[in-house]
Amino acid sequence: MRRNLLYPSSAQTISATRRDFLRGAIGTLSAASISSAALASQTASVLRPTQKTIVVTFGGGARDEETFAKDGQENIPNLLHTLLPQGTFFSHVVNAGILGHYVATASIVTGSYERFDNFIAQPPPNPTLFEYYRKGLRRPASDAWVIAPSNGFQRIGSSSHSSFGPDYGAGVILPKRLLAAALHNSKSLDADRLSYLLQDSYEMPLYQPLQTSIDHELHLDTLSSTLKLSVDEFLQHARSLDSADELSIFITKQLMKQHAPSLMMLTLHDMDIAHSGAYSLYIDAIQRADRLCAELWSMVQTDPEYKDRTTLYILPDFGRDGDTDPGGNGFQHHRTGGAMARTTWMLALGPHLRQNTIVDRPIQSIDLVPTIGSVLGFSTNSSGKPIRELL
Amino acid sequence: MTPAQLTPASFVSYSAPARAFAIEHLVLLQRLPLAVCPSFLQQIQNLHTSFPAEQEALRWQCTALQALPAEKYKQLTAPLSTLALTPALQSMDWVNDPAAFITELTAHLWSSGQLNLFRAAATSLFAAVPPRETTTHRTVFVVLGKDATIDPRKALRKLARNGITLTALKHETAWLDIRSTLQQRATDAPYASWYIDGGPPLPELTNSLLHAIAISYPGLSPLRERVLQRMQSTITSGSGGAEAMRTNLTSTSQQDVAAADITPDPILQRFYTELFTQSSGPQIFSTSFVQWTGRELARRAQPQTLLLRYTPRQAYHDLNELVTTTTPTLDAQGAFRDAEMGAYYNWIEMDRITTKGKLTFVAWIEDHPFAVILSPNAPTATTAATPMPLSEALHNFG
Ligand SMILES: [Zn+2]
Numbered sequence: 098m099r100r101n102l103l104y105p106s107s108a109q110t111i112s113a114t115r116r117d118f119l120r121g122a123i124g125t126l127s128a129a130s131i132s133s134a135a136l137a138s139q140t141a142s143v144l145r146p147t148q149k150t151i152v153v154t155f156g157g158g159a160r161d162e163e164t165f166a167k168d169g170q171e172n173i174p175n176l177l178h179t180l181l182p183q184g185t186f187f188s189h190v191v192n193a194g195i196l197g198h199y200v201a202t203a204s205i206v207t208g209s210y211e212r213f214d215n216f217i218a219q220p221p222p223n224p225t226l227f228e229y230y231r232k233g234l235r236r237p238a239s240d241a242w243v244i245a246p247s248n249g250f251q252r253i254g255s256s257s258h259s260s261f262g263p264d265y266g267a268g269v270i271l272p273k274r275l276l277a278a279a280l281h282n283s284k285s286l287d288a289d290r291l292s293y294l295l296q297d298s299y300e301m302p303l304y305q306p307l308q309t310s311i312d313h314e315l316h317l318d319t320l321s322s323t324l325k326l327s328v329d330e331f332l333q334h335a336r337s338l339d340s341a342d343e344l345s346i347f348i349t350k351q352l353m354k355q356h357a358p359s360l361m362m363l364t365l366h367d368m369d370i371a372h373s374g375a376y377s378l379y380i381d382a383i384q385r386a387d388r389l390c391a392e393l394w395s396m397v398q399t400d401p402e403y404k405d406r407t408t409l410y411i412l413p414d415f416g417r418d419g420d421t422d423p424g425g426n427g428f429q430h431h432r433t434g435g436a437m438a439r440t441t442w443m444l445a446l447g448p449h450l451r452q453n454t455i456v457d458r459p460i461q462s463i464d465l466v467p468t469i470g471s472v473l474g475f476s477t478n479s480s481g482k483p484i485r486e487l488l
Numbered sequence: 489m490t491p492a493q494l495t496p497a498s499f500v501s502y503s504a505p506a507r508a509f510a511i512e513h514l515v516l517l518q519r520l521p522l523a524v525c526p527s528f529l530q531q532i533q534n535l536h537t538s539f540p541a542e543q544e545a546l547r548w549q550c551t552a553l554q555a556l557p558a559e560k561y562k563q564l565t566a567p568l569s570t571l572a573l574t575p576a577l578q579s580m581d582w583v584n585d586p587a588a589f590i591t592e593l594t595a596h597l598w599s600s601g602q603l604n605l606f607r608a609a610a611t612s613l614f615a616a617v618p619p620r621e622t623t624t625h626r627t628v629f630v631v632l633g634k635d636a637t638i639d640p641r642k643a644l645r646k647l648a649r650n651g652i653t654l655t656a657l658k659h660e661t662a663w664l665d666i667r668s669t670l671q672q673r674a675t676d677a678p679y680a681s682w683y684i685d686g687g688p689p690l691p692e693l694t695n696s697l698l699h700a701i702a703i704s705y706p707g708l709s710p711l712r713e714r715v716l717q718r719m720q721s722t723i724t725s726g727s728g729g730a731e732a733m734r735t736n737l738t739s740t741s742q743q744d745v746a747a748a749d750i751t752p753d754p755i756l757q758r759f760y761t762e763l764f765t766q767s768s769g770p771q772i773f774s775t776s777f778v779q780w781t782g783r784e785l786a787r788r789a790q791p792q793t794l795l796l797r798y799t800p801r802q803a804y805h806d807l808n809e810l811v812t813t814t815t816p817t818l819d820a821q822g823a824f825r826d827a828e829m830g831a832y833y834n835w836i837e838m839d840r841i842t843t844k845g846k847l848t849f850v851a852w853i854e855d856h857p858f859a860v861i862l863s864p865n866a867p868t869a870t871t872a873a874t875p876m877p878l879s880e881a882l883h884n885f886g
Contacts, residue, residue: 374780375773375804377825426780430768
């Protein structure tokens, strides 16, 4: 039991530290990095119906220590110096729920702290953002997508709620499953070389390389009908990539090109390799996520369907255990439920949002759904509150 | 069953020393709330394969809690008693299988939103146990960075903030100095001196550190491979996820992996086995192994002298693949970054168990003139650029 104890550390202290240095970092940025057109658009409060929304979560939990705190800043040059000046940064985002990736991500998309078993793939009981959106605004199925790291997330696109459900849900693409199916189908020698993209971490509900033939068919169908890619094309792209997160970004790009969906959620999960205790691999994955966020924003800005009408929200699902919490082993896990593991940040960018702005007041990760609902004009039934700075 | 219903007969399946200990502390056990009682029983059950320091710590804790004035004890345990536990939990056989109860309890506390309550209540209860002040001086050397390229401006920065950084160490004699310091400071107390190596152990150390228990990653590879085989069979069965994997590992005993092949000592058999079954990472990476072993030693054996050596680890591919890979390539640079953080955690853990002012901690980058010393005599966040051998640095700052 001793092992479960902690030195209580206050979430406020954590946030205050981060905020102080952030002020310093932003103070050195030049106002010229903000375009005048973007500044002018800040005042636009009524949004066009073609608004696009992209939510990126860092599934894996990333601590302040390795991101926005002093030592971490070197890992996130793009978030800090390119994206933050163009957006509103929330330095104190609390996740008061269960710190398991599937259940926490489900809580972010339902706007309610879900309480189901993290390790069983099941639809959340509360309606998801995608269902509220599609039902409320009468949007077609091709308009909402989730790109998620692994098995277990396959049910995140819609809830088991009787008034909603799969008819209003998002399409869910699991890039690694897709790759597994493509490899299986092509029977190519690439299997060995590409299988490194198929990693799954200790904390996920997957360790199962086996798939049914129905699985394969479904995935191959997604490849051809949704992404408009042949197995060969897909494998050729995959061959040039380093990691599962890069594959997710590639699929996002393909979805944007083929369907220009208005609502997308993407989870970057490489950093959860931290569970293996190898700090360098965790850092590599954070640096990669930083680069991929910038790539995504640049994809948005160069795509006429998305340019100047897209709001991007980036947030870790939660943090990880603190270095000195005796109940944990520092960055490795998120098991103690301590303040470090519960406190994280969010960066929001979009034509209607304030730039180069830091918000210190605490918000919760379940506030995102009602916020997006208020911005886009559909109602949600979340226990979170709309974030006024983003409306 | 409730803790109040415990009687001497409840512990009939326990080993003799465990039963004796439980009966000796029966009054305390009967008064403990159900949410924490099984944790005590788990430690008692394992008493015969626990290190002397663990046994003393448990005895100290039980005695201190039992001696609390009734009113104070009631007030401290009240929040734990009010936690809502399910009938399923209450009906578990937590006397004979406390580990299973603790696993279920943890899941229940998370899902019912009571984890924070539990943490706060358990913290207050254990805060009532006075720290065990000892005169033990502890000496730790961490050697890391073999074959890596070092940036002296950033190397070991987390440790450097808490100690003195030596940038002109005469490192040619560093191994000799480490050896002689450990020889001087080691005692013949059982399980008090340790040498852990992420690679093959260095013969000049194993031959000279006579009191130290030496273990290495390659030396424990038979155990590690048996654990990996069990992981592999969980993976290929396709029947379970991470949870099944963890349950499978934590229920693996020293007998299951034939730890007796490595050592005849049952205390070490359990310790070595749990390094791979109660962890995630040491099965795959030698850097995780060294960090985790250092952590577990601090928590369990509480060493007086400790030498931890991090070496290049296998390069990363994919977890599922690593489990089966037999000829990995090495990543010295990644291992160095892992080890920097590992060394920092090793310091935190050793500092936590040492009476203030009694810890000397040295991290040296192997084959480089670069080290950090943290000790009562070392100024914090300072750099010394004067050339000196490690022995002199230890004399000045150790
Ligand atoms: Zn995780």
